[in-house]
Amino acid sequence: MLDAALIEQFRSIVGQENVLTSKVNRVTYGYDATADMPKGSPDVIVMPTSIDEVQRVVNLARRSGVALYPRGAGTNLSGGTIPVQKGVVLSLQKMNKILEVDAENLTAVVQPGVVIQALNNAAAVHGLMYPPDPGTVTTATMGGSVAENSGGLRGLKYGVTKHYVMGMEVVLANGDRVRFGGKTVKNVTAYDFSSLFVGSEGTLGIVVEITCKLVPSPKFRRTFLATYKSIADAGNTVSGIIKAQVIPATLEILDNMTIRTVEDFAHVGLPVEAEALLLIEVDGMAEEVVKREAEEVIRVVKENNGELRVAQSDAERDALWSARRAALPALASLNNTVVLEDATVPRSRITEMLLEVAEIGRRHKLTLGTFGHAGDGNLHPTILADKHNADEMRRVHLAVDEIFAAALKYGGTLSGEHGIGLAKMKYLGNEIGDTGLDLMRSLKQALDPTNMLNPGKLVPLAQEKEAVHAGH
Amino acid sequence: MLATNPSTQSAPVYDDLSALQQELDKCMHCGNCMAVCPVYATDKTEAGVARGKVMVAQAVLEGELGLDEPEVVEMLFNCLVCKSCVQSCPTKVDFGRIMLALRAAIVRKNGLPWLKQAIFGMLRHPAMFDRGMKLGAMLSGIAFRDAGQQAIAPRSPFAFVGRYVNFDENRLLPALATTPLRDRLPELVQIDGAKATAAFFTGCSLNYFYPETGEDLVSVLKENKINIAIPKAQACCGVPVFVHGDLDTIRELGRRNLDAMEATGAEYLITGCGSCGGAWQHEYLEIFANDPVYGPKAQHWAARTYDISTFLVDVLKFTPPTGRVEATVTYHDSCHLKKTMKVSREPREILKGIPGVTFKEMSSPDACCGSGGSYVLTHFDTSTSIGQRKVDDVARTGADTVATGCPACMMQLFDNLHRFDQPQTVRHYVSILAESYRNEKKH
Numbered sequence: 001m002l003d004a005a006l007i008e009q010f011r012s013i014v015g016q017e018n019v020l021t022s023k024v025n026r027v028t029y030g031y032d033a034t035a036d037m038p039k040g041s042p043d044v045i046v047m048p049t050s051i052d053e054v055q056r057v058v059n060l061a062r063r064s065g066v067a068l069y070p071r072g073a074g075t076n077l078s079g080g081t082i083p084v085q086k087g088v089v090l091s092l093q094k095m096n097k098i099l100e101v102d103a104e105n106l107t108a109v110v111q112p113g114v115v116i117q118a119l120n121n122a123a124a125v126h127g128l129m130y131p132p133d134p135g136t137v138t139t140a141t142m143g144g145s146v147a148e149n150s151g152g153l154r155g156l157k158y159g160v161t162k163h164y165v166m167g168m169e170v171v172l173a174n175g176d177r178v179r180f181g182g183k184t185v186k187n188v189t190a191y192d193f194s195s196l197f198v199g200s201e202g203t204l205g206i207v208v209e210i211t212c213k214l215v216p217s218p219k220f221r222r223t224f225l226a227t228y229k230s231i232a233d234a235g236n237t238v239s240g241i242i243k244a245q246v247i248p249a250t251l252e253i254l255d256n257m258t259i260r261t262v263e264d265f266a267h268v269g270l271p272v273e274a275e276a277l278l279l280i281e282v283d284g285m286a287e288e289v290v291k292r293e294a295e296e297v298i299r300v301v302k303e304n305n306g307e308l309r310v311a312q313s314d315a316e317r318d319a320l321w322s323a324r325r326a327a328l329p330a331l332a333s334l335n336n337t338v339v340l341e342d343a344t345v346p347r348s349r350i351t352e353m354l355l356e357v358a359e360i361g362r363r364h365k366l367t368l369g370t371f372g373h374a375g376d377g378n379l380h381p382t383i384l385a386d387k388h389n390a391d392e393m394r395r396v397h398l399a400v401d402e403i404f405a406a407a408l409k410y411g412g413t414l415s416g417e418h419g420i421g422l423a424k425m426k427y428l429g430n431e432i433g434d435t436g437l438d439l440m441r442s443l444k445q446a447l448d449p450t451n452m453l454n455p456g457k458l459v460p461l462a463q464e465k466e467a468v469h470a471g472h
Numbered sequence: 473m474l475a476t477n478p479s480t481q482s483a484p485v486y487d488d489l490s491a492l493q494q495e496l497d498k499c500m501h502c503g504n505c506m507a508v509c510p511v512y513a514t515d516k517t518e519a520g521v522a523r524g525k526v527m528v529a530q531a532v533l534e535g536e537l538g539l540d541e542p543e544v545v546e547m548l549f550n551c552l553v554c555k556s557c558v559q560s561c562p563t564k565v566d567f568g569r570i571m572l573a574l575r576a577a578i579v580r581k582n583g584l585p586w587l588k589q590a591i592f593g594m595l596r597h598p599a600m601f602d603r604g605m606k607l608g609a610m611l612s613g614i615a616f617r618d619a620g621q622q623a624i625a626p627r628s629p630f631a632f633v634g635r636y637v638n639f640d641e642n643r644l645l646p647a648l649a650t651t652p653l654r655d656r657l658p659e660l661v662q663i664d665g666a667k668a669t670a671a672f673f674t675g676c677s678l679n680y681f682y683p684e685t686g687e688d689l690v691s692v693l694k695e696n697k698i699n700i701a702i703p704k705a706q707a708c709c710g711v712p713v714f715v716h717g718d719l720d721t722i723r724e725l726g727r728r729n730l731d732a733m734e735a736t737g738a739e740y741l742i743t744g745c746g747s748c749g750g751a752w753q754h755e756y757l758e759i760f761a762n763d764p765v766y767g768p769k770a771q772h773w774a775a776r777t778y779d780i781s782t783f784l785v786d787v788l789k790f791t792p793p794t795g796r797v798e799a800t801v802t803y804h805d806s807c808h809l810k811k812t813m814k815v816s817r818e819p820r821e822i823l824k825g826i827p828g829v830t831f832k833e834m835s836s837p838d839a840c841c842g843s844g845g846s847y848v849l850t851h852f853d854t855s856t857s858i859g860q861r862k863v864d865d866v867a868r869t870g871a872d873t874v875a876t877g878c879p880a881c882m883m884q885l886f887d888n889l890h891r892f893d894q895p896q897t898v899r900h901y902v903s904i905l906a907e908s909y910r911n912e913k914k915h
Contacts, residue, residue, distance in 0.1 A: 336498070
């Protein structure tokens, strides 16, 4: 426990009602959405309502030598917000104002606690949208998704969070407030600080304001669902569509295990013998273009032996989407623990990766289904296990090790969109090597020399080096 | 239709907390409940939302937190049991069950607080409760002033006292009826050429606060050639005490109600309140799951219970109304009507079919209004902040009438619309249909 005088000082900064210390509150800020993680227990939860308050909280925490864990809605899947070393959870959820939607410059300025969907609702009034759409779009905050560099289903065509952040204001560990970037499309002044802080997982500074890019909402779209007797046919469809110079907004894949589970769970009329399913959506501002792209999609699907269903109305589109939407809930219903990974490979290696992941599951006698964003190579191998069964959990951990090794073997990456956090830190050196780890430590050392911000995440420090090598 | 969920067939969770583990395990703490939880929308803390409460329940089962620690109890009662989270949960965690099982466990361990004992005890004696409510209606003139629209507001000395239980002088309450609904109606309303007999379970709110709405419901059934049994032996459904963990009282009330309805020999049971209908369709099944006598009776009636709208639209194919009612109407989905009884299409179909009615959908029509039964009394500020969002959504439609299907929502909407200076009238949708039937006779 922190001493009472320190807690009193936090109260004097943010107000009595914005400091939580009860046992119940400490239990409820000890986790995030990641399965199979240790629970933390913070000493106190502080909820500032202004940048000035954030700055004073950071200064007080630094002077007192306590850790700070910035947190949005706590929906991340990397253990990134778990307060593993006690200290202060800095909840930014009460800084939730949309400061501006600028339809002339196609930008918005938001506080970090704004929920992504709220920004989309505000943008929709102007016919605009904010494209990054992680599965948690109705709950996750902008600050959290910037810190995690979230992706989503539209990544292939529209990119991910980093492509939409134009500038921000950050409170650094030393208490300085820094602003950089802005509303201009072009800006090469100074280092590209936005790129440094996007995806920094709360380890380099506290993002307190974000200027982001908006785009016009597409006016036309066509949706298809294709099923295949072989994964190779599905994989060839993916590369065939791209080769035909069509960039779909959505190009999602479900494997056989996922298809069977979804059908069992939601009864949406899927062929349970299919080895793979693709959900494809093309969109755009011009009907003619969308129509041509749709024709190309139909041609490529047929050439690759796919069974095609085409949505003719919004209701039919909804029906086609229901299979994809049910993927995670259906798999999750099979057991009490959902280990959801996001190993990512170059698009051209999707078929090999899918086959290898299924083989890893079989080898370790695990229930494993894979779905994900085939268009950008970002797969979600999902293992369902019983957390009360130690032997099964041991096999889960072995399988996860092998899935990451496979992703790297095919020239991919450990994480496409969930981040490293606590969950994947031990694998980090396998991808970026010792020199990469040293570079990360140099940056961390320069910006947060006392390791106060989100300690134990993303950056394996010297004392954690042993653990990292043990993971090799 | 019978509820066939096997886990509800033997539901020991209300009598043994450890049986809750299986339900808690379903939660993958994704946090999707944050998008819809009305308490979370107001206070923005994890302890407000279902995910946080599930984690606290887990900590209780693991012995890390004590079930009866004051802060745990406080957290458990800071929930309206609106079940919005249940509706949007990807893994179908039945959070309503978790919440009620925890509350029942607290009562099992520590008993009911004396005030709840006194109030709930009265419900077990319907004759005494009935006399009390009528006496209250007669005396209400002393404590309350007439605020129009059959509403009352506390007079000043009482408003002063009332502030301690969150009844300020601005609070509008429906007037207690001096003659309750069940005293206005015979035990059997018989129609020439009746097609069937339905029993009407009035519930307390329609009986004591909105008897005219109850009469409208009866008139609509008469219009559709249905005999109506309204047994005087029926009592409170028990949900208001169940949400406080009082399993003994809801079981006693449930047995009384099941016996009363059995005596009518009716083919259907009709409700005009989502909480009452939910009790007949779900809660009685659960609390009598292992009762060899009342379990089968609960199953019999669960399969025959309909909200009046479902009965009219899906069972009867009701007589289309032809009388004009000039009104621009928006519809608020009562939580228990939509999320427990799964009724949302039918009231809209009825309203849209009434000549003269312009229907305007509000944004988030199924967001909770903040009533939560007694939640409004115990958590007035949160409740009013939730109510204010609902008022804003109503106001943006430009409607002059808010229809809903639950008397508790009617009270909350009525009070909050007035509080935030909105002019809309609040009506049960069945009253608008009854008015249309009445108007066609005028011509």
